[in-house]
Each structure stands twice: as structure tokens, then as C-alpha cells.
Amino acid sequence: MRTRFVLPAAVLLAGVLVVRSSGTAADDKKPEPALSPVQLAERTLHRRAVEAVIWGMPAVNYDLMLQEMLSKTPGKVGQVIYWGRPLDAKNQTLTPNPDALYFMAFYNTKDGPVVLDLPPGDADGSFNGNIVTVWQMPLEDAGLLGIDKGKGGKFLVLPPGYKEKPPEGYVPLHSDTLGGYMLFRANFKSHSDADVQKSIAYGKQMKVYPLSAAANPPATVFSDVKDVDFDSTIKYDASFFRNLDRIVQTEPWLERDKAMIQKLASLGIEKGKPFQPDAATEKILDAAVKEAGAWLEAKYDAGFPSFWEGGKWSFPGYPKLIEEVSQKSYTNPNEYPIDERGVVYTMAFIGIKRVGAGQFYLINIRDKNGNAYDGSKTYKLTVPPNAPVEQYWSLTAYDRQTHALIKGAPRASRSSQIAELQKNADGSIDLYIGPKAPAGKDGNWIPTDPARKFELMFRLYAPTKALFDKSWKLPDVELVE
Incomplete structure (x- = not known):
């Protein structure tokens, strides 16, 4: 049993008197003037x-993309916009992938459920897709490593509070917002015109229509926006x-x-x-x-947790946020990581339900020595042999301030899809990032703007076990003296 000690009232009073009498000159300063009601209102x-x-x-990140579509392209809600070539800096979305063809479909369930009818993967094409709400909460992943396992299917987005039983033959997705969008990345084998055109034809097999028109769906409208200055930064x-x-x-x-x-x-x-x-x-x-x-x-700028201990490569997210988004949908009564969520959506868009299944991202904002990347300097990354992917890997440089593709650069990335990549004798590949290509290394070079800082993202599509057990490691990026 814990004993309680009670000081006599006289002692307590004496203590108060001592404290009051032992003030300093600083204590004698005049108090700060009270804020006026107007000042209080302004501060609040x-x-x-x-x-x-x-x-x-x-949500603002989402609305910026939607408004760009509505104001600058022929695209409308319920239709599909796509970029008919590998992305360049005309696409100023946040950290996009220039090594896949982007198809984007905004939908709205205000008038009832919406069908996203997606093609199966086959010899002519495959895709990685994500379907999200206005708050970019993932409803489902689709494609080779999505819920359909590459078989495609009819994904049915249901409006908030929908009570009816969904019809058979659909993958029901219960949304808590009326609006949302799907990002459909059609994969290609190379950047050749033939492979790009094949990828476009594959992506155009998708259909978007209201469930009420399922018996006789209208043709889906596709708009190529590759030449539009699409800025959702x-x-x-x-x-x-x-x-x-x-x-x-x-x-x-x-x-x-x-x-x-x-x-x-x-x-x-x-x-x-x-x-x-x-x-x-x-x-x-x-x-x-x-x-x-x-x-x-x-x-x-303080950084995300390192993926490899002590290294500079990080997954672009926070463990707490990833758990809430991909597993709990913010249902944990004791967690709501809006600070972390806010950070992530300043530099990226889309939400992924099965993190690491279809794609895995690693971000890097500092070189091996811990310094921020300077676009006027040249850096080297050596990608070890036997990269742990079933599809491809890529390295992309982004503007550090906007988190978009670097304006004025002739290209934004290098990937394992590039036939002209020079390989070392052991199968590793040296990639160079800087304002000019080192002599004889143009095929392995990602250009930067010498007047601006940049950041890097390494993507692994269909990652394999060696990434997650960390038996394969991406080294830090080194400054080339």
C-alpha cells in the first residue's frame, strides 16, 4: 500500500510566499498586451x-487532376484520357512513370453504380491498375498482380450507402465517395513505336459505362492528351x-x-x-x-524510413500510413495519420491496396554522402545484375520542387526495357544522372536541369522475393567527380 505524504498548510503557504518573493527582474516586465478580438480571429x-x-x-490533389482534364482536354467524367506516347514533361502530374502508357478514367456514382470493364492480360498486352476514391483511398488493384490476377473483369463501383445486392459477374467495390478515378498503366515491351502502338490498342479494350446501360453499353470515348500541358502540381x-x-x-x-x-x-x-x-x-x-x-x-525533406538499413533509398510512405490505407481503411479508432498522408500527396498520386504486389517504389533525395541532388552535377547509380522483377525496373528523375518530370529534358528515365542500355561484364548497369551525358554513355543517361535540384525514384514492376528478403540491394547514388 502506497503511503501518502501531506505537507502542513503552513509549509505550503510558506512555499508560496517564497516563490512570490523570489522573482527576478524579468518577472517584473509588463505583460504582453492582450490580443484584440480581431487579432484572435485572424490567428485562429x-x-x-x-x-x-x-x-x-x-482530395485537392485529385481535384487538380480532374480540373485539368475538364478545362484542357476533350475528356469528360465517364470517359478515358490517355497519353499516346511515353510520358514527357508536358505531363506535370506528380512523380508519374514514363515507362508505361497512362490511361485515366474519372467516374462519378451520383446517378448509380459505374462499371470499369478491364481486359485480361495476354500475349499482346498487360496492365497494372488502381481504382481509388476522391480521397485516393484504394478500392482495389487490378491487372496481373491485382485481385483478378491478370484475368481482367468487370469492376463495379458502388455509391456511398448502396444497399442493393450487386449483380452476379462483377467485382463490387463499395465507395464512400461519389467520385473517384482509375489509373490504368498499359505495359509495353520497349519504347519502339510498334510496341507503343500495341500498348495503346490493348488499353483501348477497356470500357467505362453506367451499370444501368450494361445490357447495351455505349462505346467508351478515348482522348489522346499527349500534347496537352497537363499540370496538376x-x-x-x-x-x-x-x-x-x-x-x-x-x-x-x-x-x-x-x-x-x-x-x-x-x-x-x-x-x-x-x-x-x-x-x-x-x-x-x-x-x-x-x-x-x-x-x-x-x-x-527529413526523409522516409530507409528500405535498406543505413542506405538512402526509402519507400515513399510511412509504415503507419501504409497500414491504415492498405489494410484498415482508416478504421483503427486510435489512428488517423493525416500529417503523413498530407506529405505523401504533395509528391505523388493514386493509392495502392496491395503494396509491393504489382509495383514497388523507392525514392531517393540524397546521394551517398547525404547531400541533396544538384542538377548541375553528374551522379552514377550502378544497378546490380539479376534485378528482382518479373516485368521491368526503371529509374526516373523529377524536379525536386514540383515533384513532376523535369521541364526541357529530352527524356525522364532509363529502364530495363531500353534495348540500347550498356551492360557491364557482370550484368550490372551504370546509369548516369546529370546535365550532360558522359562520353559514350548517352544510352545510359538521364538528363537534369543544371539550374534546379532533382530527386529520384526507382520502380520495380512485379517485384520478387529477393527484393523483400533484401538479398538484392540497390546501392546509393554516387557523385561523379
Whole structure:
């Protein structure tokens, strides 16, 4: 039994008197003037706006892509846009893969379930696909290593609260948002025109239509947007809140996010009401989104956990976030990693349900010596032989500030699909990243902008056991003196 010690009241009083009488000159300073009601309101608005940016990042990321499609391309919701050549810097989405053909279909279940009818993989083609909500929560992965195991199928996206029994023959996906999209990456064997055209033809086998038209589906409309300046990089200005308002107006509130309703209302974002900030509020919002961006950048710059102990390659995510997204769908009552989620969606898009099955990503923002990458310098990465993939690997350089493909660069990546890659005697491959190709190494070179910093991503499609048991290791990138 624990004994309690109680000090006599006289002792306590004496202690108080001692504390009060032992003040310093600093204690005698005049107290800070009280904040006025206007100042308090401004500070509260600023703080809430910062938190709104971090919380709303994945949905705004989604809306930026949707608005680019609607404003700059012929594409519409319920149709498919695609990039009819390997991606170049006209595609300014976040960290895209220039070694696959991208097809993107936005859908909306406001008028009922939507069918995504996807082709099987065969000798003429295969794909890796991900279907996500407005908040980029994965509903399902599709393709060779998705739930269909390459057989294709009819994926049926059901609207929030859908009660009817889904018809037979479909893969039902219960969404908690009305909108969402599918990213369909059609794989190709090489960058040759013939292989690219074959990949396009394969991707065009997909169909998108409402379930109500399943008996006689209308032809799916495809729009090639390869020549469109498609920029969905995050905008760190007050326009961020217009994207966020659009989400609030068009999507139901999720139970887990109801604590944000009043906070957003204090910013002027309220369901059923126009968002019309005055000049003073716009100024506060602009400052807040810049502060949020700086905070997210600092957290990103601190790095993700290393994949190989002591190395500079990291999986672009946090263990807590990966667990919640891929396994628990944020149902854990004691976890909601919105800070980590905010960081990830400043530099990437899409959500993956089966992390590491169809594709695995490794990101690198520092060289072997721990220094940030400088686009005016040349670096070397040696890819060891027997890379642990069943499909292919690739290395891509991105603009460090925007996390998009480097503008002005003649290409963005090198991959194992490239026939002209020079190999070393042991089967390893030296890749060079810098403003100019080393003599005789053009085929192994990824160009950079000498005026800007960059970052790297290494992709492994259909990764094998040697990656996960770490018997194969990607070394750190070295500065070429």
C-alpha cells in the first residue's frame, strides 16, 4: 500500500510566499498586451487554414487532376484520357512513370453504380491498375498482380450507402465517395513505336459505362492528351481552398472527418454556401497555405524510413500510413495519420491496396554522402545484375520542387526495357544522372536541369522475393567527380 505524504498548510503557504518573493527582474516586465478580438480571429483563421491544407491534400490533389482534364482536354467524367506516347514533361502530374502508357478514367456514382470493364492480360498486352476514391483511398488493384490476377473483369463501383445486392459477374467495390478515378498503366515491351502502338490498342479494350446501360453499353470515348500541358502540381496559394471547397460541395462528409466541418466553415467553406473570401481573408489563406507547404516540405525533406538499413533509398510512405490505407481503411479508432498522408500527396498520386504486389517504389533525395541532388552535377547509380522483377525496373528523375518530370529534358528515365542500355561484364548497369551525358554513355543517361535540384525514384514492376528478403540491394547514388 502506497503511503501518502501531506505537507502542513503552513509549509505550503510558506512555499508560496517564497516563490512570490523570489522573482527576478524579468518577472517584473509588463505583460504582453492582450490580443484584440480581431487579432484572435485572424490567428485562429490562419491556424485552421494550415490544418485544412494538410488534411485536405489528397482530395485537392485529385481535384487538380480532374480540373485539368475538364478545362484542357476533350475528356469528360465517364470517359478515358490517355497519353499516346511515353510520358514527357508536358505531363506535370506528380512523380508519374514514363515507362508505361497512362490511361485515366474519372467516374462519378451520383446517378448509380459505374462499371470499369478491364481486359485480361495476354500475349499482346498487360496492365497494372488502381481504382481509388476522391480521397485516393484504394478500392482495389487490378491487372496481373491485382485481385483478378491478370484475368481482367468487370469492376463495379458502388455509391456511398448502396444497399442493393450487386449483380452476379462483377467485382463490387463499395465507395464512400461519389467520385473517384482509375489509373490504368498499359505495359509495353520497349519504347519502339510498334510496341507503343500495341500498348495503346490493348488499353483501348477497356470500357467505362453506367451499370444501368450494361445490357447495351455505349462505346467508351478515348482522348489522346499527349500534347496537352497537363499540370496538376500542388498550388501553394489561396486557390488551394477553391479546390477544397469544390470537394466539400460535391462529396458527402465522411464520419471520420466531421471534426473539420466547423473548422472549414470558419474559413468560409460550408456545404450549400458559396465560397467568397474577402481580400483580408484571401491574404490570410494565402499565407497559411504557404506555411503548410513549408511544413510539409520540411517533413518530406527529413526523409522516409530507409528500405535498406543505413542506405538512402526509402519507400515513399510511412509504415503507419501504409497500414491504415492498405489494410484498415482508416478504421483503427486510435489512428488517423493525416500529417503523413498530407506529405505523401504533395509528391505523388493514386493509392495502392496491395503494396509491393504489382509495383514497388523507392525514392531517393540524397546521394551517398547525404547531400541533396544538384542538377548541375553528374551522379552514377550502378544497378546490380539479376534485378528482382518479373516485368521491368526503371529509374526516373523529377524536379525536386514540383515533384513532376523535369521541364526541357529530352527524356525522364532509363529502364530495363531500353534495348540500347550498356551492360557491364557482370550484368550490372551504370546509369548516369546529370546535365550532360558522359562520353559514350548517352544510352545510359538521364538528363537534369543544371539550374534546379532533382530527386529520384526507382520502380520495380512485379517485384520478387529477393527484393523483400533484401538479398538484392540497390546501392546509393554516387557523385561523379
